Amino acid sequence: MEQKLFDLIYASVLAKEHTYDGIYYTCVRTTRIFCRPSCRARTPYPQNVRFVNSPEEAMKLGFRPCKRCKPEEAGELGPDEIMAAKADHLIEQGLSRPVTLNILAGQLAVSPFHLQKVYKRVKGYSPAEYLQSVRMKEAKKLLAQDGPTVAMISRAVGFRSPSHFTVWFKREAGCSPRDYRELYMEGDRV
Ligand SMILES: [Zn+2]
Numbered sequence: 001m002e003q004k005l006f007d008l009i010y011a012s013v014l015a016k017e018h019t020y021d022g023i024y025y026t027c028v029r030t031t032r033i034f035c036r037p038s039c040r041a042r043t044p045y046p047q048n049v050r051f052v053n054s055p056e057e058a059m060k061l062g063f064r065p066c067k068r069c070k071p072e073e074a075g076e077l078g079p080d081e082i083m084a085a086k087a088d089h090l091i092e093q094g095l096s097r098p099v100t101l102n103i104l105a106g107q108l109a110v111s112p113f114h115l116q117k118v119y120k121r122v123k124g125y126s127p128a129e130y131l132q133s134v135r136m137k138e139a140k141k142l143l144a145q146d147g148p149t150v151a152m153i154s155r156a157v158g159f160r161s162p163s164h165f166t167v168w169f170k171r172e173a174g175c176s177p178r179d180y181r182e183l184y185m186e187g188d189r190v
Contacts, residue, residue, distance in 0.1 A: 001051060008109050009051050012037045013044070020109060022082030024051045025071050027063045034058035039069035054079070083108060084122040087115065091131050095138060096156050099131055136172055139165075143181045150177045 012019045013026055020037045027034040028044040034055070035042065052058050055065065055072040065072040087104055104127055105112040119127050135157045142153045154165030169177050 005109050006046075006051065009037060010046050010049065013039075013049070016040055016043075019086070019107075022079045023086075023108065023110065024053060025055060025058050027052055027058050027061065032063055033066050034063040034071055035066040036069045036071045039066055039071075041066060041068035080118045080122050083110070083115070084119045087119055087127055088130065091127065091134055095134060095158055098158060101127055132172065136169075139169060139177070140173075140180065143177055144184045153177065 009020050009024050009026075016038050018036075018038045022036075024037055025034050026037050026039065026044065027050045028042065029048045029050065030044070031042075033042075034052070037051075050061075052061070058071070059065075086108055090104055090107055091099055101112045101116060105115045108115060110118075116126060123130065139153055139157050142148045142156060143150075148156070150166070151162045154162040157165070159165035159168070166177055169180070173180060175183070
């Protein structure tokens with residue numbers, strides 16, 4: 001495992017965050033126990049840690065599941081579903097920042113190819129398609145409000161310039177942002 005990737009996952013162990021739960025498992029060499037990265041029971045030293053991709057792999061290497069975080073119980077969602085759900089979450093939370101497959105994959109500590117393949121299998125559409133639909137939903141929601149200008153909305157949904165936003169909106173929605181707002185306001189009054 002690359003040091004950069006290790007550091008990324010280990011940071012989530014220190015912070016006890018759920019970012020990599022279901023994607024990686026923390027094997028602790030000193031105790032021969034493996035955990036979810038977010039486990040609250042223990043914070044192992046990095047030199048004692050090895051991350052693996054599945055509970056099966058950990059058990060094959062001779063590690064026993066932690067009784068506290070029960071890493072062998074996947075719950076309702078399998079690892080692929082968990083990864084897809086996390087990608088969705090990152091897309092929804094990061095809407096005003098540039099989001100690409102590479103960025104998402106980096107945040108999830110997997111390869112872009114793997115993320116694209118797994119996500120599409122789970123969801124039936126690609127992360128890029130989901131991003132477009134979330135952007136459009138948010139843009140329409142903001143256009144339906146009186147306050148935000150088109151420039152503010154274009155920034156809020158991740159476009160660098162209002163003109164790019166307008167071209168995209170026209171192509172996807174069939175009318176300009178201003179027309180959409182007018183139509184919506186008229187419809188609202190009736
Ligand atoms: Zn644990």
